[in-house]
Amino acid sequence: MRIACPFCGERGNEEFVYYGDATVVRPDPGAADATAAFADYVYLRDNVRGAHRELWYHGVGCHSWLIVTRDTMSHEIKRVEFARDAVRSRALSTEGER
C-alpha cells in the first residue's frame, strides 16, 4: 500500500502512522448531552466496508496529518488531502450554517 503524500509524493505505508476514522468530530463539552456524545465519539465507529476517510501521520516524512480516503476491501487509495485543509473547510461550512 502506497500513500501519495501531497507534500512528499508517493511513499510506502510503513512511513505513516495510522490514527483511525477521520469522520468522528469532537463534541461540544458544554452541550447538555455531552456525556453521551463523548461516549459515542470515543468508542463507537461506523467501521465501513468500502470508502473510509481516515487519519494518517507522515512521521518519517513531512510530519503532516493527512486525511486519506481508502477502500477497506481493495486497499485502493482514492484521495489524500491535508487534514488541516479538511478541518478548515469544515469550520467554514459550520460558520455558514450559523
Added chain:
Amino acid sequence: MKYSAFSLVYQALRGHTGWKPAWRDPEPKPEYDVIIVGGGGHGLATAHYLAKEHGLTNVAVLEKGWIGSGNAGRNTTIIRSNYLLPANIQFYEWSMKLWEGLEQDLNYNAMVSQRGVINLYHSDAQRDAFARRGNAMRLNGVDAELLGRDQVRVILPFLDYDNARFPIHGGLLQGRGGTARHDAVVWGYARAADQRGVDIIQNCEVTGLVIRDGRIAAVETTRGMIRAGKVGLAVAGNTSRLGAMAGLRLPIESHVIQAFVSEGIKPVIDCVLTFGAGHFYISQSDKGGLVFGGDLDGYNTYAQRGNLPTVEDVIEGGVALWPGLGRLRLLRNWGGLIDMTMDGSPIIDRTPIDGLYLNGGWNYGGFKATPASGWCFAHLIARDEPHAFNAPFRLDRFAAGAVIDEKGQGAQPNLH
C-alpha cells in the same frame, strides 16, 4: 457413529469404505427456535452447548462459505489463560478447563497439546510485571511459574540471550497452555452439534435481519428468509456489518493480522514462545512447520490480506530473537480479519433488540476462547441472562466506564 479404536480397526478391515460424512448437509427449514449466524468455532461451539447443556436442538448455524473458512482456519492455534484482570482470568481459565475435557466431550481428536506457553521478559521491571501477572493467575487457581534466564536456556537453548536491546532475563511459563488443531476443533463441534440435531447450513449468507416491534423475527439469506425465535451473531471480523443490519453502531474496528508458516523441519521447539517486546510469537506444528506471527497491520480493513512492511517487521523480530530462523524458508503467509474493540476485550451480551444476541470483538485472541465463548453464549441465548463468566463482557461497558483494558492502551483499537 462413535469414533473409537474399535471402529478404526473395524473400518480398516473393510478398507475404510464404511466411513460416513461427519455432519449432514440439510436444506434450511422455514423456522428455527435459534439461528446462529457464523459457522466458525464460536458459532458451532454455541450450537453444541445449546443442544447439550440447554436441550435446544431446533437450531441452525448459517455460514456464508464453508464452516471454519474464516478466522477458525486462519489463527495460530494457541490456547492459554495467562491474563491479569479478574474478568479475563476467570473466563479464559473456564475455556482452558473446557479444552482439557474437549476431546472426550466431542468424541473427536482436536489434538489439544498442553506443551506450555512462555512469555519472555528482558528487564527487572518487566520481570516484576510478569511476577504480578503470575501471582494474579495463581490467586485465581491458574498455573504459572516464573522462570529465570538459566531455566529458559535449558528449554530454548537456541535463542539470542545477549541481544543488545532485549537481553533475555527469563520468562513466565503457563505449563497448561499450548496448542490445539484449529480445523479439528471446528469439525469436532460441527459433528457433535449435528448429532444432537443442529442443522449446519453452509453457503448461506445472511443479507438482512428482520426486526418487528423491537424484536428479531427472521433473517434474510441468500437461500431465502428463515424465521427465528432468537438470533445469535458470532461473526467476528464482520460484526459491525451484521450489527448495522440491526441499526447498531459498535465499539469495533475491523483489522487484519498476518500469520506465517515455514517449511517443515524436525522437532525443535516444544512450547509456545512469545517475545512481546519484539512483537513476535512462535510454535511448531505437529507437521513440523514453524507457525508464527506478530503485530496487526494497524489500519481498518476487510481485505483478509496484509501488506509487506508488516511481513518484514514480524520476521525481523523473529530473527532478532532466534537468529537460526534466517536459515528457513517461508512456506506461506496469510491474513485474518479481526474485530478490534476499544478496550481489547470481547463482547458477549444482549443487544437493544429483543432476541438478538451479540458475540464478537475477539481481537486477535478468539481461538483460545472458542469453548468458553460458545458455552457462555449458549447460556446467554437459552436463559436470556449472562453467566457470571461473561457478565463483564457487556456491550454498554464503554459508555459506563467499566472497560476491561488488559494492556492499558485506551480507546485505540490498533494498539491493543
